[in-house]
Amino acid sequence: MLKLIIPIPYYVPGGVEKVMLALITEFSQQLEQVIIVASPKTINYFRTKLPENDSLVYEYFGWADVNHLNKLRQIGLINRFINLAEALNLTKLSQYLNSLTEKINYDKKIIFLSNKYQANYCLYLLANKMRCPNLNIPLAMVSYDLFWRCAPLKYSKEYQNIYDNSLLNWLKKANHIVTISAKTKQEINKKFPGFTDKISPVPLAGYSISVCESIQPENIFYFPSSFSIYKDHLTLIKAGLLLAEKQLNFQILLTGKETDKLVKGDLDLSQQKESQEYQQYLREYAEIYQENQEVIQRYFVGLGYGELEQVEKSYAKSLCVVMPSIYEGFGLAISEAVTRGLPVIASDLDVFHEQVELYQCSDRVEFFPPGDAETLAKLMEKMLLHPQQRLSQSEIERRFSHWTWREVAQEYINILVKLPQD
Structure with missing residues (x-):
């Protein structure tokens, strides 16, 4: 039987978190053992979200063998150099030595645990900016997107190189890379040709943490995404303002990191600060907000980051999901909406069409040109005046249960078992 190690050095709340929880839950039901390796804080959080299952094992990152004196001496020597570098204000040398200490500890821990549990495979569910570890078992990694290269934003060369070098390291050393869409595989192949045989696209699925109580839908357009320039909240706000001029009864609900600040006009936002477009984007929004503050606060609700249960309730009471993004690695909210019976209005991106084809749901998704607030507003008005009915649970199961x-x-398991054992 297959035993799988899943190291989680860090995770990102929101969509990536959902992917991790959904996959680990299924792995725990299909595999003999799943060993999750993470910080105490992450493990404590994941324990509250994952089912109790004998196949799930939790291990903290830490020393693999405290009696390994040679390693302790090695780390001790490096620490002396770190202290000296910091005393001399040699920042880059100090950073390098600190990362070297982490690498020695990190690889040894995973190897130790693979031996302890006789694990067959290792899977990293997130590895941006990380180096590929040197392990003694087959290793795979999930790649979500190449935002630093393919999103319509301009990042510095230094910033891009950090992500490029990490991804290239994984392409060279890992046994396999799983992408969450065919589009992401195309992006990798374009930047790093020659690795296509070790990359497999596996699309995500609609995710449900529980069956939510039936709630009477309201005239709510729901966009579940943290603030980001390429998520393009600005186009949705422009469309909402056009719709407000019609004196229609509606609300636009935003959940995700910093959406509460966005609706309040607090523009000290954290994401994409490295891009050249950041300040221009915020200036444009500041002007719109200043002129339309009362209208925005009347029609828009920003809840900020919410627990998965809150997101589920937001789906349950919404009329329609709106996805105005100008770039996505997948765009999980489309699959989530469709598999909850909700109609969708989405920007015309190739990766969104992948999901429509996957679920054969062209009757449930309307597209508009990315960044076109006027067309988006017209589609939203059409939805208000002629709403699409939410699909029944039996209809959802009949149409969409082929891909969960x-x-x-x-x-993922099929990919792992085909990897060569050293």
Whole structure:
């Protein structure tokens, strides 16, 4: 039977978190053992979200063998050099030595645990900016997107190189890379040709943490995404302002990191600060907000980051999901909306069409040109005046049950078992 190690050095709340929880839940039901390696804080959080299952094992990152004196001496020597470098204000040398200490500890820990549990495979569910570890078992990694290269934003060369070098390191050393869409595989192949045979696209699925109580839908357009320039909240706000001029009864609900600040006009936002477009984007929004503050606060609700249960309730009471993004690695909210019976209005991106084809749901998704607030407003008005009915649970199961997280996890397992054992 297959035993799988899943190291989680860090994770990102929101969509990536959902992917991790959904896959680990399915792995725990399909595999003999799943060993999660993470910080105490992450483990404590994941324990509250994952089912109790004998196949799930939790291990902290830490020393693999405290009696390994040679390693302790090695780390001790490096620490002396770190202290000296910091005393001499040699910042780059200090950073390098600190990362070297982490690498020695990190690889040894995973190897120790693979031996302890006789694990067959290792899977990293997130590895941006990380180096590929040197392990003694087959290793795979999930790649979500190449935002630093393919999003319509301009990042510095230094910033891009950090992500490029990490991804290239994984392409060279890992046994396989799983992308969450065919589009992401194309992006990798374009930047790093020659690795196509070790990259497999496996699309995500609609994710549900529980069956939410039936709630009477309201005239709510729902966009579940943290603030980001390429998520393009600005186009949705412009469309909402156009719709408000019609004196229609509606609300636009935003959940995700910093959406509460966005609606309040607090523009000290954290994401994409490295891009050249950041200040221009915020200036444009500041002007719009200053002129339309009362209208925005009347029609828009920003809840900020919410627990998964809150997101589920927001889906349950919404009329329609809106996805105005100008770039996505997948765009999980489309699959989530469709598999909850909700209609969708989305920007015309190739990766969104992948999901429509996957679920054969062209009757449930309307597209508009990215950044086109006027067309988006017209589609939203059409939805208000002639709303699409939410699909029944039996209809959802009939149409969309062919691709759930169970099938996603099984595809991962199929990939892993084909990897050569050293």
